[in-house]
Amino acid sequence: MDEKQLCSMVKDLSALYAEGNIRVETKVLIEDHLKECGECREFYETQQAECSRSNLRYQAIAKKIKRRRVWMVGIVVALVVLFFVIYSFVFQMIRIDGSCMSPTLEDGGWYVLNKWQYKVARPEHEDVIVYERGGVYYTARVISDGEDGLAEEEYLVSVDNGAGVIDEEKCVNRWEIIGKVILQ
Ligand SMILES: [Zn+2]
DSSP states (O other): OOHHHHHHHHHHHHHHHHHTOSOHHHHHHHHHHHHHOHHHHHHHHHHHHHHHHHHHHHHHHHHHHHHHHHHHHHHHHHHHHHHHHHHHHTEEEEEOOSSTTTTTSOTTOEEEEESSHHHHSOOOTTOEEEEEETTEEEEEEEOOOSOSOOOTTEEEEEEEOSSSOEEEEEEEEGGGEEEEEEOO
């Protein structure tokens, strides 16, 4: 093998040599050659520098992907929390069971309950509300007009059909009221 052949062999094997995936005899041969041959040494060093540069680049990309993944998980968690907060404190879908307030509320119909409304404002005359008493949820219309002689946080409500036909009247406390039914 002449010098030129040896050089091209060393260049071919330099990557394997760097990784250590090479037989000991070949390793010694390459080491000896690198000591003597400036051209091959330069080739080897350039190759190593390039390799570590691309390693750094790869690490930077991996870091970026990881950071992005953390962000994605964070966003998903935030959305889930937001959904539960909205569902618990702001809006909730309710299904009407019974026709006692038909046609204002249709039996089996789905409506949106605004739970936030009465945390920031008082129930008003004509509001259709949901209140809870003894673990049961009821719908009713607020008919208090401020002159019915009730205590501060008490409201007179009625179950009616929206056309003035009143089936019953009750007095509910503000803390029993869950929210206001949004009517289209
Ligand atoms: Zn050489």
